Amino acid sequence: MTDIPVAIADTNALYRLFTPKDPRHAAHREALARTGHLVVSSMVLTELDYLLTSRIGHAAAMNALDFIAGQAEVRRFEVPDTAPHLRSAMAVMRGYADADGGAGVGLVDAMNVALASAFQTADMFTTDSHFRMMRPLTGQPAFRLLPDDL
Numbered sequence: 001m002t003d004i005p006v007a008i009a010d011t012n013a014l015y016r017l018f019t020p021k022d023p024r025h026a027a028h029r030e031a032l033a034r035t036g037h038l039v040v041s042s043m044v045l046t047e048l049d050y051l052l053t054s055r056i057g058h059a060a061a062m063n064a065l066d067f068i069a070g071q072a073e074v075r076r077f078e079v080p081d082t083a084p085h086l087r088s089a090m091a092v093m094r095g096y097a098d099a100d101g102g103a104g105v106g107l108v109d110a111m112n113v114a115l116a117s118a119f120q121t122a123d124m125f126t127t128d129s130h131f132r133m134m135r136p137l138t139g140q141p142a143f144r145l146l147p148d149d150l
Contacts, residue, residue, distance in 0.1 A: 002036035007146055008116045009040040009077075010126030011047040011108065018052060018064040024127070024147075031125060031147035038077045039119055040068060043108045045079065080115065088114035088137070096134060105130060113137060 017028045032038065045068065052061035071077035082089075092110035099105055109130050116122060117137035124131050124143045131143045 002034055004035040004123050006037045006119050006121040007035045007123040007125045008112045009038050009044055010112055010124060010128055011044050012128055013125040014048050015051050027147040031150060039115055040077055040079050041082050041111050041115060042079055043111055082111055085114040085118055099133060
């Protein structure tokens with residue numbers, strides 16, 4: 001059952017999805033099963049590739065990328081061009097420059113906020129607490145973090 005029309009993927013959720021030994025793996029699989037369309041930025045793919053390669057190995061990273069590519073080919077996943085959303089992401093970064101003890105919000109998270117606006121969703125496939133303090137650009141009061149908020 002896909003009761004979540006569109007969600008934006010963050011690196012940590014995809015990492016858990018592709019790490020069967022992770023204690024939260026099953027919850028992430030269930031959240032993905034409930035999502036009709038998953039938007040994955042190329043920035044998230046880059047981080048995912050690095051994490052899987054460095055922590056598990058090259059084969060794990062290739063398996064994950066192969067799965068994502070296959071899902072994109074059947075249009076269940078989408079890897080959009082991020083260039084049109086860069087200024088919006090930069091505005092998010094400026095707006096949260098003092099967040100997290102002055103460290104601010106990084107480009108990957110800010111791009112996910114911008115993509116959520118572009119895809120008109122407040123659903124984030126993530127467990128990153130940064131998204132608890134950030135607000136959607138679409139007017140919704142808060143992001144719904146998947147799988148925690150299901």
